[in-house]
Amino acid sequence: MNDLDLMPTIPIPTSARLAVALVITVLAAATAFAQAPAPPEAKPAEAKASDAGPLAPFAWLAGCWRGVVGPREYREHWLPLRGNLLIGVSHTVAQDKTDGYEYLRLESRPEGIFYVAVPSGQKEAAFRFAERTVDQTAGRNDEMFLFVDPARDFPQKITYRRASGGWLYAVVEGKVDGKDRQLTYPMRRVDCQSGEFILN
Numbered sequence: 001m002n003d004l005d006l007m008p009t010i011p012i013p014t015s016a017r018l019a020v021a022l023v024i025t026v027l028a029a030a031t032a033f034a035q036a037p038a039p040p041e042a043k044p045a046e047a048k049a050s051d052a053g054p055l056a057p058f059a060w061l062a063g064c065w066r067g068v069v070g071p072r073e074y075r076e077h078w079l080p081l082r083g084n085l086l087i088g089v090s091h092t093v094a095q096d097k098t099d100g101y102e103y104l105r106l107e108s109r110p111e112g113i114f115y116v117a118v119p120s121g122q123k124e125a126a127f128r129f130a131e132r133t134v135d136q137t138a139g140r141n142d143e144m145f146l147f148v149d150p151a152r153d154f155p156q157k158i159t160y161r162r163a164s165g166g167w168l169y170a171v172v173e174g175k176v177d178g179k180d181r182q183l184t185y186p187m188r189r190v191d192c193q194s195g196e197f198i199l200n
Contacts, residue, residue, distance in 0.1 A: 153174055155172040172185070
């Protein structure tokens with residue numbers, strides 16, 4: 001006979017046994033979850049086959065872009081091409097204050113593809129896609145997408161230039177007080193969360 005045989009038997013209520021069993025089950029599940037391999041990191045969304053319509057050549061815009069000119073930092077964020085529509089937003093900040101923002105979209109209409117911008121406090125402006133060209137001068141291979149609205153003074157033309165190294169140049173042209181004016185906004189692709197540059 002050992003010491004354990006001399007210990008009195010204490011009845012354990014059924015509810016207590018169930019509670020202990022539940023705790024053991026929860027601990028086992030938590031341990032299994034902690035040891036499970038982490039899911040793979042999400043990759044940037046790409047256009048699906050169902051979106052291989054007229055906007056497919058613009059699917060590369062999806063993601064985040066950042067640029068700085070003088071005291072202004074500006075960003076564009078484009079959602080992936082879905083349902084034959086690209087939706088974006090731009091935001092410009094100067095000295096920690098919002099300098100402006102725009103809601104953007106690329107959409108297909110019966111009369112063509114349109115770049116539509118709704119600047120802060122202004123009416124919607126639609127620029128029809130005119131042409132896609134490739135600049136191969138000086139060893140470059142830049143794609144240029146031109147949108148136009150000749151009825152406007154400024155801007156009349158908006159060009160998105162897709163360059164190598166993750167660069168994007170948005171060029172805005174038109175007339176101000178009868179004189180030609182051109183503004184260029186250089187941007188680079190960035191991680192949407194960290195803001196770090198991405199080479200692609």
